[in-house]
Amino acid sequence: MKDKLRKIIHVDMDAFYASVEQRDNPEYRGKPLVVGSDHPRGVVAAASYEARKYGIRSAMPSMKAKKLCPHLIFADVRFHVYEAVSAQIHAIFHRYTDIIEPLSLDEAFLDVTENKVGYELAVDIALEIKAAIREELNLVASAGISYNKFLAKIASDYRKPDGICTIHPSQADQFIEQLPIESFWGVGPVTAKKMHKLGIHRGSDLKAWSIVGLVQHFGKMGRMYYDFAHGVDDRPVEEIRIRKSLGCETTLEKDITAQSSAIIELYHVATELVSRIGEDGFQGTTLTLKIKFKDFSQITRSITQENSFELLDDILPQAKKLLSEVDYEDNPIRLIGLSVSNPKLESADKPLYIQLKLDFKDEEY
CATH class of the missing domain: 3.30.1490.100 (DNA polymerase, Y-family, little finger domain)
Incomplete structure (x- = not known):
């Protein structure tokens, strides 16, 4: 297993747009809320956890959401506010490392192998980041810690909301083997259906395949699936992502x-x-x-x-x-x-801003 010494954190804000609206509008708190238009042809941009209990999800047509929850509250999208809050979140990240790869306004990877505060354990940094986001911005984040991006991303989803999870190298094989194939990075509904037909339902099934067989069925993605099934992900945390x-x-x-x-x-x-x-x-x-x-x-x-x-x-x-x-x-x-x-000209100063239950005992990492 490669890169055991890397320490990667994935931070994911919980229901980010909706949480900002609930923070700024006390009358929305504790109620089912979506960010988006209630127009007959509108689409849900984000849903609060209260709304998600009704089966409401982002990208869902607004009319369907209203049928699922007739008393649903709609809040207008305020991208300028979310961008400003995202900048505040990144300012907190930079207290610990400058090796930050934004995936969107509400999530990012951080490489804290070498960090500004000299902490040995990545989990201590993740805990401090979560606490700072809560205390300074009155928002909630989840964090995942592991030795590569694939596992850190999965870990951040593991105990949401307000969760923190460490996947230590010694736990990775067992964790991956029990992971539903739909949770693997790069496996969408179409690929998952194809994998099911091949008898691949969990990480253990995927791990049993040879790299030749996976490449034969899935092309160049087959090599990535093979690596992930074996806990390997060599991709670095990229400080700059150029807008494409x-x-x-x-x-x-x-x-x-x-x-x-x-x-x-x-x-x-x-x-x-x-x-x-x-x-x-x-x-x-x-x-x-x-x-x-x-x-x-x-x-x-x-x-x-x-x-x-x-x-x-x-x-x-x-x-x-x-x-x-x-x-x-x-x-x-x-x-x-x-x-x-x-x-025509790629500028390196414009970052791109574009989202199982197992009983593991978190080891220090």
């Missing part, structure tokens, strides 16, 4: 089939994209159109040019051209999105 794309999308109030209506909506999305590009300074040479239809199927169409897409006069004509390649006469459009990618 920037985009926006909108779910329409009504499904549309008229070309004139589609172009109007495309104009609004393109205008928002131009605004975000201006704020971020991102320079992408590939423009991608995303269309989701009434039946929830979706397609993308892309075009690449030598110069970056930055101005409306650059983006809108090409977006219209991509839209003209889409047949939506018999399958109305539900959502339109635009994004730019394939950076």
Whole structure:
């Protein structure tokens, strides 16, 4: 087993957006709350733990959420607030290490093998971070500690909310063998279904396969699954994650089939994209159109040019051209999105901000 001496912490804020809203609005506390729009075509961005008891989850249509919980409270999304709170959380992280890899506004990896406070045990750092987040920001975080990113991420989910879990190298094999295959990094619903057909349901089943067999069935991902099943993950905690794309999308109030209506909506999305590009300074040479239809199927169409897409006069004509390649006469459009990618100049100063029950005795690590 490799990298036993590394000390990695994964910190994950519990129900982050919803918790911020409950913190800032006392009338929401202890009640089922979602962040998002209650519009008939709205989507849940985040759900409080009180709401989750009703089966409500992020990305769920708002109408379905309201059916599950008729007295559900909706709070408007306030990204500028969440970004500001995230910056405060990262300031706490930096008291201990500068080797921080943000995964989103509400979670990050920290490499504390060598840390600013000289602590021997990573769990002591994790406990102090959790305490500081609670005392200074009045929010709750969960933390996972292990010798690699794969296990630290799993550990942070193990005792949520307000949990802390250490997976020591001596415990890793037993932990992984009992882990449901759906909990493995990179295993989505489609891959899990394929694995089930092959008799792979838990980590022990996956571990029994050879690397040749896994690569045969899952391509290059097979090697990663093999490594994870054996407790191996050599990926470093990356201090800088360069933004690879920037985009926006909108779910329409009504499904549309008229070309004139589609172009109007495309104009609004393109205008928002131009605004975000201006704020971020991102320079992408590939423009991608995303269309989701009434039946929830979706397609993308892309075009690449030598110069970056930055101005409306650059983006809108090409977006219209991509839209003209889409047949939506018999399958109305539900959502339109635009994004730019394939950076012309990658800047190293822009971090990307884009989520079993076993009785283990935590060993010091």
